[in-house]
Each structure stands twice: as structure tokens, then as C-alpha cells.
Amino acid sequence: MTVVMGIETSCDETGVGFVQDGVLLGDALASSMAEHARFGGVVPEIAARAHVQAMVPTVQAALLDAGITLADVGAVAVTAGPGLATAxxxxxxxxxxxxxxxxxxLYGVHHLAGHAAADTLEHGPLPARSVGLIVSGGHTSLLSVRDLVRTPIVHLSDTVDDAAGEAFDKVARLIGLPYPGxxxxxxAAKEGDRDAIRFPRPFTGPHDPPLGFSFSGLKTAVARHVEAHPDVNAEDVAASFQEAVADVxxxxxxxxxxxxxxxxxxxxGxxxxxxxxxxxxxxxxxxxxVDLRIPPMRLCTDNGAxxxxxxxxLVRDGATPSDPGFSAVPTVELRQAQLV
Structure with missing residues (x-):
């Protein structure tokens, strides 16, 4: 059985993990989030420099966690896209x-396919057919999934503007909460009343796309509420906004x-x-x-595992390795796990 090393650097976290036959042997994560906080968002060049500095120490930490050496590694997988180009x-x-x-x-893989695969580390192989909801800082999509490596993944819907995670960051800034939102x-929502403010549920009208997502208008509704109520209770706004997102x-x-x-x-995600x-x-x-599958919280955010x-x-399915000359693909829709 092959030990696969995974490398993730799509944004501000340097992740390395080792998996063998569906079992996570060990992993490690280094984050540059603190360096971006004063800017209120990720600065690509800072993220890229942080990845360069963190790569070798993170690999060494993951090897130690897994109890293996590089000599045990039989394949390497890496996020080839989407993400920040420099990262x-x-x-x-x-x-x-x-x-x-x-x-x-070597296998160049899609970042979002990795998020879906993270669940298999906790709950085993995906069923023959399932619906996947990917929610992250840059993506909000509903997918029809059969398997992750052979059958094409079908997009049922995508957000038309802000992704859910992006809306969280923007609303946090509006009510004075720190990044990441x-x-x-x-x-903050744990201290607030989620029924205090009835924020709109976007794209839920009779003429809206039934599976479509849009969070820009919800963010604007929060901004208008904050402008109209200077003494607003941040915890109530946080709880009410979070409820609207979770509901939709x-x-x-x-x-x-x-x-x-x-x-x-x-x-x-x-x-x-x-x-x-x-x-x-x-x-x-x-x-x-409906059977609900969500990875453990530590496997939801970006990671090498x-x-x-x-x-x-991909290795167990006998996929052909990527051409060694491939490059990163910063913008690409999820249709299949292997990008290049």
C-alpha cells in the first residue's frame, strides 16, 4: 500500500499530510493568518513568502506526527488550483x-475535491450517490457527486456573488469583530439572540433559482442595519446574520x-x-x-491531510500521474479531482 504525501498551499495555510489506504497517518499545519489580520484579509505575496519559509518545517513536523520518513513516501499530491497564484x-x-x-x-489535484475527500478520512468511502455542499471563503456550491476520481462532478448551483465565507469576513468587519470573520x-453569536433581527434569506423568492446562492445582498442588509442603529448589539447581529446563512x-x-x-x-469547506x-x-x-456527513472541524479548514x-x-484507482511540467491553475471549476 502506498503512502501519499499531500501538500496544500492555496491560501494562507501551509498543510502537509500523509495518508495510506484511506487512513490518515499524520499531518501538520502552519498558518500565516496572524500576518494578514492587520490588513483585514489575505495578502497574496505575504502568504507566498510564508509558504516558502514554512514548507520544510511543516513536512518534517508531519513526518514526525506520522512516525515515518520520506523514504516511506510512494506518491505526492499537491493542490494545483484554485487559489492564490503565488501561493x-x-x-x-x-x-x-x-x-x-x-x-x-506526482498528482496535481483540485483544492475542492480535497475538501470532499477529507470526509472519507473520518467516515470512509463516499456512497454511490450524494449531494455535496462546499462552503468556504471563496466557494459556495452544491454538487452531485458519485465518486471523486472517475465520474465527473456535476455542479447543481454556485453563488452568483460573495461566497458564504467572504460574507462572514465582511460582516465581521462591519460590526467590529476581528479577521477571520x-x-x-x-x-460572538453564542452570546447573541439569533431571532433579534430578521435579516433577509437571499434567493428564496418564488422567482429565484431554487438552488442558487447569493450573499452580497445579505451583507448589504447588515450594513444598512448597522448604519441605522449606531448602538447595535454586535452579538445579536452576529447571531442573526449567522442564522440567515445557516438557514439558506x-x-x-x-x-x-x-x-x-x-x-x-x-x-x-x-x-x-x-x-x-x-x-x-x-x-x-x-x-x-438524510444521512449527514461533515468532517471533524480540524479537517474542514485547509489542510494537507x-x-x-x-x-x-487517485493512486488506489490507478490514475495516470500528472505530467511533471504542469503549472498551477489559479481559477478552475471543480469537475474532476485531478487537474493536470
Whole structure:
């Protein structure tokens, strides 16, 4: 059985993981988030420099966690896209160097396929058919998934503007909460009343796309509320905004399950770590008789384990390795796990 090393550098976290036959052996993560906080968002050049500095120490830490050496590695997988161009290039260059030095095959994979594969590390292989909800800082999509490595992934819907995670960051800034907005709003919401303010549920009208997403208008509604109420309670705004997002995401995900006649919903991505989304999804899936799968919180955000997981699936399926001359692809829609 092949030990697969996964390298993830799509944004501000340097992740390395090792997976063998569907089992996570060990992983490590280095984040440059603190360096971006004063800018209120990720600065690509800072992220890229941080990846260069963190790469070798993170590989060494992951090897130590896994209890293996580089000599045990039989394949390398790396995020080839989507993501920040400069950050992706660091990971791709490192992966090529390790694969060449070790004499092992290399696989350039899609970042979002990695998020979906992260769930298999906790719950085992995906069922024959499922609906996937990917919610992150840059993506909000509903997918029809059969498997992650052979059958093309079908997009049922995507956000037309802000992704859910992007909306969390912008709303956090509006109410004076620190970056990153997702964890800040989740913490503040625990002290607030989610019924205090009835924010709109975007794209839920009779003439709207039934599975479509849009969060820009919701962000604007929060901004107008804050302008009209200078003494606003930040915890109530956080809880009410979070409730609106969780309501829309889970309702549309269950609608997709009904439309596709599937019994499994898989929610992945950084925003899947949000406690209210996890809670409401569990309630609604239980009521609808749908099996809910969400990775552990530490595997929801970007990490190397998820890239090793999708690489492991490709290796076990006998996929042809990527051409060693491939480059990063900063913008690419998820249609298949292997990009190049």
C-alpha cells in the first residue's frame, strides 16, 4: 500500500499530510493568518513568502506526527488550483521537488475535491450517490457527486456573488469583530439572540433559482442595519446574520437532496466548521431522513491531510500521474479531482 504525501498551499495555510489506504497517518499545519489580520484579509505575496519559509518545517513536523520518513513516501499530491497564484506556485514547486528527489509519481489535484475527500478520512468511502455542499471563503456550491476520481462532478448551483465565507469576513468587519470573520462571528453569536433581527434569506423568492446562492445582498442588509442603529448589539447581529446563512445553506442543500433523490449530504469547506450550520444541518437532515456527513472541524479548514486523501484515492484507482511540467491553475471549476 502506498503512502501519499499531500501538500496544500492555496491560501494562507501551509498543510502537509500523509495518508495510506484511506487512513490518515499524520499531518501538520502552519498558518500565516496572524500576518494578514492587520490588513483585514489575505495578502497574496505575504502568504507566498510564508509558504516558502514554512514548507520544510511543516513536512518534517508531519513526518514526525506520522512516525515515518520520506523514504516511506510512494506518491505526492499537491493542490494545483484554485487559489492564490503565488501561493499555489510555492506548493507545486515543492511537490515537484519532493516527487523528483524521491522518484515517485506526482498528482496535481483540485483544492475542492480535497475538501470532499477529507470526509472519507473520518467516515470512509463516499456512497454511490450524494449531494455535496462546499462552503468556504471563496466557494459556495452544491454538487452531485458519485465518486471523486472517475465520474465527473456535476455542479447543481454556485453563488452568483460573495461566497458564504467572504460574507462572514465582511460582516465581521462591519460590526467590529476581528479577521477571520467566520470564527469571530461564531464566537460572538453564542452570546447573541439569533431571532433579534430578521435579516433577509437571499434567493428564496418564488422567482429565484431554487438552488442558487447569493450573499452580497445579505451583507448589504447588515450594513444598512448597522448604519441605522449606531448602538447595535454586535452579538445579536452576529447571531442573526449567522442564522440567515445557516438557514439558506441547509434549506437549499436539503432541496438538492430531494431533487437528486439521494440520501446522503456531505458538507465540507472552512465554513462547515461553523457550529450553527453543523447544528441546523443535523436537525434538518434528521427530520428529512438524510444521512449527514461533515468532517471533524480540524479537517474542514485547509489542510494537507485532505490533499493526501484525494491523492490516495487517485493512486488506489490507478490514475495516470500528472505530467511533471504542469503549472498551477489559479481559477478552475471543480469537475474532476485531478487537474493536470
Amino acid at each position: 499555489l506556485h510555492v506548493g507545486v514547486a515543492a511537490a515537484k521537488a519532493y516527487a523528483l528527489a524521491l522518484g515517485v509519481p 467566520g470564527p469571530s462571528i461564531d464566537r 445553506l441547509t434549506a437549499k442543500a436539503l432541496r438538492a437532496c430531494r431533487d437528486e433523490d439521494v440520501e446522503t449530504l456531505v458538507i465540507v 472552512g465554513v462547515a466548521a461553523n457550529s450553527r450550520i453543523r447544528e441546523l444541518a443535523a436537525e434538518r437532515c434528521a427530520a428529512a431522513g 485532505m490533499i493526501a486523501a484525494i491523492g490516495d484515492l
